[in-house]
Amino acid sequence: MTSLPTDDTEAAQRAQAALSAVRGEVAKAVVGQEAAVTALVIALLARGHVLLEGVPGVAKTLLVRSLAAALSIETKRVQFTPDLMPGDITGSLVFDSRSSEFTFRPGPVFTNLLLADEINRTPPKTQSALLEAMEERQVSVDGEARPVPTPFMVAATQNPVEYEGTYPLPEAQLDRFLMKVSMPLPERDAELEVLRRHAADFDPRDLAAAGIRPVAGPADLAAGTAAVRGVQVRADVAAYIVDLVRATRSAPSLSLGASPRAATALLATSRAWAWLSGRDFVTPDDVKAMTRSTLAHRLQLRPEAELEGVGTAAVLDSVIGAVPVPR
Structure with missing residues (x-):
């Protein structure tokens, strides 16, 4: 590295x-x-x-x-609430009678x-309404993108x-x-x-x-994000992430397994956890630690599995136990 x-x-x-x-x-x-x-x-x-x-x-x-x-x-x-409108989140154009022009009033997403x-x-x-802000980190109102x-x-x-x-x-x-x-x-x-x-x-x-006081700030988050991108991931650990994600797609209790986006998410969370733990490389244990919180909400159980009381956590435990761990 x-x-x-x-x-x-x-x-x-x-x-x-x-x-x-x-x-x-x-x-x-x-x-x-x-x-x-x-x-x-x-x-x-x-x-x-x-x-x-x-x-x-x-x-x-x-x-x-x-x-x-x-x-x-x-x-x-x-x-x-049920009556909340998209503009209540993203913001909207408001007519200013003094200037006779429409001005943008930012919503709480900013x-x-x-x-x-x-x-x-x-x-x-x-x-x-949150999707664009979450994925693109911008909001489009009246054809104009606002970061x-x-x-x-x-x-x-x-x-x-x-x-x-x-x-x-x-x-x-x-x-x-x-x-x-x-x-x-x-x-x-x-x-x-x-x-x-x-x-x-x-x-x-x-x-x-x-007694809560500010002990970190945006500069620390920016430095941490840059450092996380430099955390090393060995080829066999990357393959382990892919094998875990692919194993969910053939799990008999699931009608929907994890997508390739889930693999990139598991890579990102494993890197961040490794860095917070004081290491500049990802271990299989880091991947295991982040698998449940990163993948569980992306899985969909079959109706018969739900009736039997099977949960996504149990399915992931089974997947983690079945996929060989790199040495």
Whole structure:
């Protein structure tokens, strides 16, 4: 692997230390969700987007706000509802009576970290308004392309329990999310810590009072992203990624396996995880660690498998166990 110039190497080392400290800052407000914090940082480094899934009350919104505060980046929140229109997200042209001209009023998508809350509660027409911004990092309004800021990430939340009045995301849009992260209910000790903090007057709306301070910034994310691109991937590890993805396509419990885009996503997340772990090369264990969160939402179960209670996690465990691991 070609070595980075000294200045770039020092910037990457500073970024690695700063982004590692982010997890500690977020933990000042969010208890017991360290894996979700790491996943969001990985997605930012890999320039991807995240689908957050969990029942109400597990701090999905607080997690995103805390992460933005620790990274010193702008965040906006959109509550998706059945009557939300695409222009409410992307922005629209507004007539200015003083100049007698139409001017563009940016929507909430023009931010660094967009929280799309309960994205499955809005119709597909509005869901698709995010597709161009997620894939092309721009928004086209009235024939003019307007770039979104850098960095840019969409963190969309879903409630996995309530399906009445929802519009499930189509496979094409699910595939645009780099990772799907499940936020479980906390363990007993973590839940006791939550109560202890609230008894001590913790206010989730006042992150500064919680002690969260910016320990990293956009420059660290940019340096980290550049360093992740330099992480080495051996030929046999790349082949292992391809074999895992191809194995999902022949899994008997699945009607839809992972696409070639899924392989590139698994490569990106494995590189980011390796770099955060302090290595400049990807190991098979890195790939295994990222397989479930990167591939699970891209798979579709056969109806008979769902009736039998088979889940995508079990299918991926079977795939990981069957594909030979390179030495």
